[in-house]
Amino acid sequence: MSRFNLAWLIAVPLAMLAGVSLSFTAPSRPHDKEYKLVRTLVDVLAEVDQHFVRPLTDEQREKLVEDMINGGLDHLDPYSQYLNADEYRQFEAQTEGNFAGIGIHLGVDPRTGLLMVISPMVGTPAHEAGILAGDIIVKIDDKPTEGMHMNEAIRLIQGDPGTKIRLTVVHEATRQTDTYTITRAMISVPTVLGLNRRADDPKEFDWFADRSNGIGYIRIVQFTEHTADDLKRAVERLGGEGLRALVIDLRDNPGGLLKSAVEVSDLFLTQGTIVSIKDRNGNGDTKTAKADGTVFEPAAEHPIAILVNKNSASAAEIVSAALQDNHRAVIVGERSYGKGSVQKLIKLGRPGDPPTALKLTTDTYWRPSGANIHRHPDMKDTDEWGVKPNPGFEIPMTDAERLEYLRYKRNKDIVRRDKPKEPEKPYADKALDKAVEYLKGELNKQ
Numbered sequence: 001m002s003r004f005n006l007a008w009l010i011a012v013p014l015a016m017l018a019g020v021s022l023s024f025t026a027p028s029r030p031h032d033k034e035y036k037l038v039r040t041l042v043d044v045l046a047e048v049d050q051h052f053v054r055p056l057t058d059e060q061r062e063k064l065v066e067d068m069i070n071g072g073l074d075h076l077d078p079y080s081q082y083l084n085a086d087e088y089r090q091f092e093a094q095t096e097g098n099f100a101g102i103g104i105h106l107g108v109d110p111r112t113g114l115l116m117v118i119s120p121m122v123g124t125p126a127h128e129a130g131i132l133a134g135d136i137i138v139k140i141d142d143k144p145t146e147g148m149h150m151n152e153a154i155r156l157i158q159g160d161p162g163t164k165i166r167l168t169v170v171h172e173a174t175r176q177t178d179t180y181t182i183t184r185a186m187i188s189v190p191t192v193l194g195l196n197r198r199a200d201d202p203k204e205f206d207w208f209a210d211r212s213n214g215i216g217y218i219r220i221v222q223f224t225e226h227t228a229d230d231l232k233r234a235v236e237r238l239g240g241e242g243l244r245a246l247v248i249d250l251r252d253n254p255g256g257l258l259k260s261a262v263e264v265s266d267l268f269l270t271q272g273t274i275v276s277i278k279d280r281n282g283n284g285d286t287k288t289a290k291a292d293g294t295v296f297e298p299a300a301e302h303p304i305a306i307l308v309n310k311n312s313a314s315a316a317e318i319v320s321a322a323l324q325d326n327h328r329a330v331i332v333g334e335r336s337y338g339k340g341s342v343q344k345l346i347k348l349g350r351p352g353d354p355p356t357a358l359k360l361t362t363d364t365y366w367r368p369s370g371a372n373i374h375r376h377p378d379m380k381d382t383d384e385w386g387v388k389p390n391p392g393f394e395i396p397m398t399d400a401e402r403l404e405y406l407r408y409k410r411n412k413d414i415v416r417r418d419k420p421k422e423p424e425k426p427y428a429d430k431a432l433d434k435a436v437e438y439l440k441g442e443l444n445k446q
Helices: 006-011 013-018 033-051 058-074 085-095 125-129 150-157 227-239 258-267 315-325 399-413 430-444
Strands: 081-083 098-101 104-108 115-120 136-140 164-170 177-183 185-188 208-210 215-220 245-249 273-278 284-288 304-308 330-333 341-348 356-366
Touching: 033 058, 058 081, 058 150, 081 085, 085 098, 085 356, 104 150, 115 125, 125 177, 136 150, 150 164, 208 430, 215 227, 215 430, 227 258, 245 430, 258 273, 258 315, 273 315, 304 315, 304 430, 315 330, 330 430
Parallel strands: 215 245, 245 304, 304 330
Antiparallel strands: 081 356, 098 185, 104 115, 115 136, 136 164, 164 177, 208 215, 273 284, 273 356, 341 356
């Protein structure tokens, strides 16, 4: 007899595919649509188990069910995913800022549907190997990625510390193809960084873009559970060093936790809407700012500029839109990525089972103004999506300029044991220069 039966199948979270909650007994209405959907899957699995040319192992059965779930979710959107026990542990570790891997944020190129590096994480194996934001991943080891779901790519890239992986990428700016052999490691990434590493202590940063005018600089590389607390400490520390205005750099920030984005926005707002979250029926929740805990006040005397580019996504867009719509900051740079969907983590399984989860897109988020953020596949540049720079603060980049910026950013983040053999070419950061120019003008009005 096949090992697949209805009770076994429901023991794994396949019932979630039908969008219903099923008990471990047959439904009271055996002919309803939900039961038929589950019954069909059970029948297919049973036939495979009984008649496939080779007997299936338990591991193969589990993998088959997982692939069926994720294959179905793949047709919904690129972000929904079933997480087995190992993937669930790694996901939780990553949101805390600690996980095993090579240190890249993956996305999907909206123009081509190909796997794309949103950003390498500072100081990680991928970052130090030379992986750049915007790189298209064409092979993972020897496996082509065309048609590969992001969940499968994540599974292949993650692994035990000390093991190696080969990534073949096409660089966005040059279209050059390179293959990198990278050693996986435990990743513990600080998310709040300064401008440049100090010459006297490369592990520390200089936190001012213009010290003489008190213009600070803080870069947020992703939003984790600790980001808001780390940011608050940084702002308060700089306040004791004469901070008067602030540049917040969210370029190449792929996002992170919604909760973290709300907390970061709330640090700089005393009132007003931060973001609205809506389900498919238009119902949801509105996050509003509180006066308690606000830093960098009064706002009229402490201007803020936020830097974004086309790889600023998700939580980075929430913060940018919240501070822009509430007139707390100007946005400088390029139009952002346009990811305005929310994934909820739904824990699955029974008590005593290894924890698994369903990461499911359940909501969209909307700007305080009510405007849309999410860029759907059929949207054009003239449609409403993402976060645009304020008028007069657009800093478009050519492919050559983007490559130069990415190399500059990567090089300045590397903690070097020795000085580089050749002096590094000075880099003119037009977006940062524009932000500093604006902030100096605002300070001069006081």
